Amino acid sequence: MAKTVQQVAELGNKVLDQVGRAVVGKRPVLEMVMASVLAGGHILFEDNPGLGKTLIARSMAEVLGFDFKRIQFTPDLLPGDITGGYIFNRAENRFELRQGPVFANLILADEINRASPKTQSALLEAMQEGRVTLEGDTMTLPEPFLVMATQNPIEYEGTFPLPEAQLDRFMIKLSLGYPTLEEEKQIIQKRRERGQDEVSLERLSSSREILAMRQVVEQVFIDPDLEEYIARIVQETRKDRRVAVGASPRGSLAFLKMARAHAALQGRDFVLPDDIKGYAVPVLSHRVILQPEYWMSRGAAVNIVGEILNGVPVPVLKGA
Numbered sequence: 001m002a003k004t005v006q007q008v009a010e011l012g013n014k015v016l017d018q019v020g021r022a023v024v025g026k027r028p029v030l031e032m033v034m035a036s037v038l039a040g041g042h043i044l045f046e047d048n049p050g051l052g053k054t055l056i057a058r059s060m061a062e063v064l065g066f067d068f069k070r071i072q073f074t075p076d077l078l079p080g081d082i083t084g085g086y087i088f089n090r091a092e093n094r095f096e097l098r099q100g101p102v103f104a105n106l107i108l109a110d111e112i113n114r115a116s117p118k119t120q121s122a123l124l125e126a127m128q129e130g131r132v133t134l135e136g137d138t139m140t141l142p143e144p145f146l147v148m149a150t151q152n153p154i155e156y157e158g159t160f161p162l163p164e165a166q167l168d169r170f171m172i173k174l175s176l177g178y179p180t181l182e183e184e185k186q187i188i189q190k191r192r193e194r195g196q197d198e199v200s201l202e203r204l205s206s207s208r209e210i211l212a213m214r215q216v217v218e219q220v221f222i223d224p225d226l227e228e229y230i231a232r233i234v235q236e237t238r239k240d241r242r243v244a245v246g247a248s249p250r251g252s253l254a255f256l257k258m259a260r261a262h263a264a265l266q267g268r269d270f271v272l273p274d275d276i277k278g279y280a281v282p283v284l285s286h287r288v289i290l291q292p293e294y295w296m297s298r299g300a301a302v303n304i305v306g307e308i309l310n311g312v313p314v315p316v317l318k319g320a
Contacts, residue, residue, distance in 0.1 A: 005220070008213045009267035012038070015063050015204055022059045022199040023052050024190065025183035029174055032258075032282060033060060033148075035265055037210065038217050039257035041171025042127050042147040044112075044286065049152060051176040057108040057148040059199070065206040066105035067142065073115035079122035083132050097134070102126050105142050105207055109149035113159045120166060123147060127169045144210050153298075164245070164289060171254045172282035213264075220260040222271040225315040230255045230276060236308045237288050243304065245289040254283045273314045280309045 016030050023030060033056060036043050045053040054070070061068035071082060084100030101107065102123070112120065126132055130141050149170070151162070167173075179187065191197070230252055238246030259275040266275075285301045294300040 003209075003212050003216050005216055005264050005269045006267055008038070008216045008264045011205060011209070011213070012265045015060075018063045018201055018204055019056070019059045022201060023056055024187045025179050026052065026056075026176060029176055030056070031262075031265065032172060032174060032279070035258055035261040035279075036171055037064070037144070037146060038213055038261040038264060039171060039254075040144065040146075040214060041254060041257060042149070042169060044167070044170040044173045045148065045150045045176070046153050046173060047150075047175045047177070051178065053148075053150045053176065054108060054110065056176075057106065059201055060148075061106040062201045063204050064106075064210060065203045066144075066146075067207075068106050068108070069101035069104040070108040070110060071101050072110050073112050073119070075114060075116060077115045077119050079119050082119065082122045083126075083134060086135055099139075102132060103139075103141060105144055105146065107145075107147045109147055111151060112149040113151040113162055115160065117160055117163065120160065120162060124166060124169065127166075142207070144207060144214070167286050168248055168250055170286065172258065172279065173286040174282055217257075217261050217264045220263050220269055220271060222256065222260065223315075223317055225317060226259075226271055226273065226276060227256070229273065229312065229315050230259075232312050233276075233280060233309060234284070236312060237284060237305070240304060240308060242291055242294055242300075243288050244291050247284050247287040251284055251287045255279060258283060273317075277309060277314075281305050 012034055016027065016034055019030055020027060033043060037060070045056075047053060058068060058070075060066070071077075080100070082100050082102050084098050084103070086095040087098045088094075089096050109123065126141060126145070127147055130143070130145050132139050132141060151159075234247050234249075234252045234255070237243055237251075240246070255276060258279045259271045262275045262278065263269070263271045281302050284305045288301055288305065290300055290304070
């Protein structure tokens with residue numbers, strides 16, 4: 001099922017248009033979500049309740065033709081509730097595997113920071129390696145496999161902050177923000193016209209098609225000067241005096257993947273500097289650990305990454 005860059009862009013934009021019927025006024029965020037799907041990366045949504053995080057995950061899964069599972073993270077959630085386990089079957093006198101909700105194409109980990117670190121770590125192997133180990137047996141998860149996790153930034157009581165090792169496994173971190181007045185009026189109007197809460201969406205793709213589209217993204221050309229540009233931005237996060245621990249090489253690779261995916265969605269088989277600049281904050285803001293004096297300053301990581309990006313010279317491509 002070989003595809004061209006133009007076919008990837010056409011199908012990708014059809015998917016965005018279809019999801020946009022349910023999620024009003026968030027096209028830039030949806031484009032980043034779609035780019036992450038094509039890049040094969042997990043997404044962390046950090047925003048206030050009721051802004052459409054769950055709706056985006058469910059709508060994307062429906063339109064892409066993914067098997068979708070939702071896990072509500074709570075303090076009493078156990079690792080086995082995510083991965084599953086072996087249950088004794090009395091009728092057949094043997095143990096049989098009951099697969100957990102992690103065995104799906106798209107997992108919504110809702111309020112992931114409400115579960116204990118032990119339960120959070122159950123996702124680590126799955127997110128990084130696409131497999132789960134139960135009782136010594138290693139099982140491969142379905143492909144593609146994506147985790148979309150949510151967390152509430154304003155409520156800290158009864159939560160367990162995600163450790164840096166797990167944060168690093170999310171390719172991008174996104175925030176939706178409140179809708180504008182016109183968008184909110186449109187949301188109300190569409191709900192009234194539908195006469196029901198659910199939005200009927202058309203399935204436009206399949207797991208197999210998404211894997212084929214990922215192969216196209218892997219062929220998108222990136223100039224060596226742009227690879228150096230990525231490396232310089234990431235290196236600067238390690239030198240800034242306000243940053244205790246800078247971004248890891250996984251951040252550099254996330255930059256590369258997201259830039260290629262974004263270029264493909266635009267119908268290009270080559271990367272431009274803007275493809276990189278647009279993803280600096282989503283890719284790096286959750287990967288930098290700030291000095292203690294900046295911990296209580298909301299948005300400090302975003303501002304610092306923005307300043308770093310502005311301070312790194314943009315390469316001029318030959319023939320551009």
